Amino acid sequence: MTTQVEAGATLRQLQAGLGLDPLENRILLCHALALPRVALITQSERALTADEAARLASLVQRRLDGEPIAYIVGEREFFGLPFRVAPGVLIPRPDTELIVELALERLPQGGRLLDMGTGSGAIAVACAHTRRDAVVTALDLSDEALAIARANAAANGASVRFLRSDWFAAVGEERFELIASNPPYIAAGDAHLAQGDLRFEPVGALTDHADGLSALRSIIAGAPGHLVSGGWLLLEHGYDQAHAVRDLLQARGFSDVQSWRDLPGIERVSGGRLP
Incomplete structure (x- = not known):
């Protein structure tokens, strides 16, 4: 399965259209764009640049290929603390x-x-x-x-x-x-x-x-x-x-x-x- 992320797509559109579950959509959007989660609401009409679209598409494809979301973003919460993780x-x-x-x-x-x-x-x-x-x-x-x-x-x-x-x-x-x-x-x-x-x-x-x-x-x-x-x-x-x-x-x-x-x-x- 492959994904297409187009330049000009808004954060609102992408939250519903990345082909992942809603939580993973939000995690990868925030990671790709270096945004806090609240920005997905306050900047919902922000449009992606071509570079941002390419970066997000690469991350989404890795997840669609089965790679764990924790390895993609390099972090997982445990016992209320952030932990760096890698393969x-x-x-x-x-x-x-x-x-x-x-x-x-x-x-x-x-x-x-x-x-x-x-x-x-x-x-x-x-x-x-x-x-x-x-x-x-x-x-x-x-x-x-x-x-x-x-x-x-x-x-x-x-x-x-x-x-x-x-x-x-x-x-x-x-x-x-x-x-x-x-x-x-x-x-x-x-x-x-x-x-x-x-x-x-x-x-x-x-x-x-x-x-x-x-x-x-x-x-x-x-x-x-x-x-x-x-x-x-x-x-x-x-x-x-x-x-x-x-x-x-x-x-x-x-x-x-x-x-x-x-x-x-x-x-x-x-x-x-x-x-």
């Missing part, structure tokens, strides 16, 4: 706000939090921004992801220590009051990897190239050596993995093992406490 990191999703809420409830005053596989830094930055007393460390194996995460921490005024690490390798014998992670959990060959936004996101951040549980197993196995007594481990996982993750947590000796549902009612996060 080297997953796009933060509202479902992941659940693990942030659970972490904030369980982290004691002045507590140490470890975010494993931080990607864009969404979990770590949201927690550090909300809880200025917390001591937050974030790990990732990707240099590109760490650069984006550091930029997001700086842009949001959040104090986070970032380390390049293959899971727990870089934290030595350190212990934390809470460990949180949204690791790769889609099984290899899952049809979802070839659908929608996932086609454009970094495959290594989506799948473990195995049964979907290998990263979760590694984190659960290593967590007791990096948690204080009574510390919490919280893990985001797939829609059908809650039972398996609870079994892994119980087998590793965690207590108070449970799962929590996201807004659509799916068991999205499971966790437990080190006795």
